[in-house]
Amino acid sequence: MELPTIDLDLFLSQSLETSAVQHECKKVADALITFGALILHDSRVTEGKNSAFLDLLEDYFAQSTSDIQKDERPELSYQVGVTLENTEKPKCAVDESCLSIIQRLEPSERPLDISAHSPDPKCRFFWKMSEVSPYETQFPGLNAPNVVPQAEEINARWTQTMEDWGESMKQAVENLADMACIGLGLPPCTFRDAGRYGPHLLAPTASDLEKYGRKDTILAGFHTDLNFLTIHGRSRYPGLNIWARNTGKRLPVKIPAGNYLLVQAGKQLEHLTGGLIKAGYHEVVVNDQTLKVIEKRKVENPERPLVRISSTFFWHLSSDFDLSPIPSLAERAKAFGASHIALGGYATDEPEYQPMKVGHQVQK
Numbered sequence: 290m291e292l293p294t295i296d297l298d299l300f301l302s303q304s305l306e307t308s309a310v311q312h313e314c315k316k317v318a319d320a321l322i323t324f325g326a327l328i329l330h331d332s333r334v335t336e337g338k339n340s341a342f343l344d345l346l347e348d349y350f351a352q353s354t355s356d357i358q359k360d361e362r363p364e365l366s367y368q369v370g371v372t373l374e375n376t377e378k379p380k381c382a383v384d385e386s387c388l389s390i391i392q393r394l395e396p397s398e399r400p401l402d403i404s405a406h407s408p409d410p411k412c413r414f415f416w417k418m419s420e421v422s423p424y425e426t427q428f429p430g431l432n433a434p435n436v437v438p439q440a441e442e443i444n445a446r447w448t449q450t451m452e453d454w455g456e457s458m459k460q461a462v463e464n465l466a467d468m469a470c471i472g473l474g475l476p477p478c479t480f481r482d483a484g485r486y487g488p489h490l491l492a493p494t495a496s497d498l499e500k501y502g503r504k505d506t507i508l509a510g511f512h513t514d515l516n517f518l519t520i521h522g523r524s525r526y527p528g529l530n531i532w533a534r535n536t537g538k539r540l541p542v543k544i545p546a547g548n549y550l551l552v553q554a555g556k557q558l559e560h561l562t563g564g565l566i567k568a569g570y571h572e573v574v575v576n577d578q579t580l581k582v583i584e585k586r587k588v589e590n591p592e593r594p595l596v597r598i599s600s601t602f603f604w605h606l607s608s609d610f611d612l613s614p615i616p617s618l619a620e621r622a623k624a625f626g627a628s629h630i631a632l633g634g635y636a637t638d639e640p641e642y643q644p645m646k647v648g649h650q651v652q653k
Contacts, residue, residue, distance in 0.1 A: 293320040297331040318472030324533045325569030326553045331461045334548045339522045342454040343598050349443050350495035351594035360436050370436035372413040379510030398539045400511035400572045409509050412495040418455040422486035428608040428648035455491035458602040462520040487605035496597040506575040513568035517557040520550050522600030527578040531571040557606050560642045563619025608648035
């Protein structure tokens with residue numbers, strides 16, 4: 290089973306009223322409802338920008354721990370700057386509803402065991418890609434300024450590289466959000482407007498495969514994302530698995546080379562649609578395919594650090610936006626839940642999507 294591929298070029302090149310565009314937008318909505326994820330083709334995205342980004346982050350995380358620690362901001366809950374390995378914890382390891390979902394999956398489709406999982410052995414860097422709001426915000430901690438690494442060689446190429454790649458993914462995911470609106474029967478800019486001043490994050494992770502390159506190592510435990518939509522560029526190392534909502538089957542993600550990206554639904558989208566679209570579960574592990582690429586990189590690129598970089602962008606709704614299910618979609622969610630099996634083939638207790646500010650949802 291493969292994820293649907295969406296043609297963003299078609300959407301950008303034709304009138305919204307054409308049957309081809311309407312069909313492609315419906316395909317986006319159906320993919321998010323059914324799978325919680327899709328593959329996106331956007332010819333504006335270049336392999337060169339992704340490669341420059343991956344090279345930069347490999348070099349950054351190959352620095353000494355003492356140099357990297359200068360870029361930590363724990364007082365801001367690590368929402369900007371670097372987060373070192375063994376800091377982020379997969380919430381699912383202690384969340385009963387999430388553990389229940391794992392138990393309902395067929396044993397062959399379950400993620401690697403996280404019941405005794407320590408914090409993830411991955412580092413992360415958060416780089417803000419947000420538009421400054423002209424309004425006063427209730428959540429200044431979620432809108433802190435960026436941290437630029439101090440090391441001279443890294444510093445010289447950091448901002449331009451991060452902005453180039455971040456902007457490529459940001460414009461792609463905002464166009465996809467417009468498509469999702471049309472496919473769901475909403476005004477085209479509903480989601481884009483709600484996220485105009487969101488604290489969007491270019492948020493690459495880094496896993497040291499010299500230290501954590503053994504088979505079945507959990508690099509990022511089974512979890513969902515708290516934001517609205519997550520978009521990924523292609524990593525140099527396989528290992529990302531997602532779970533399809535409709536079947537509960539584990540899908541190893543394969544992003545084609547070139548102008549392709551992966552998009553996943555997050556918790557804010559789930560909340561706004563009243564559960565019609567569910568945030569997608571995923572994990573990152575070291576598997577046989579990862580090991581093969583490690584050995585290949587050692588031979589073909591012996592001078593490069595063995596660091597798995599995830600090219601990840603979190604698109605958020607604005608912190609001060611009132612997050613509440615859209616009535617028409619909430620009604621569809623009820624009908625959909627009654628006629629389709631849930632993840633793992635069993636009915637699950639539906640959460641209540643209480644009205645709240647997006648900033649409070651993030652803090653929770």
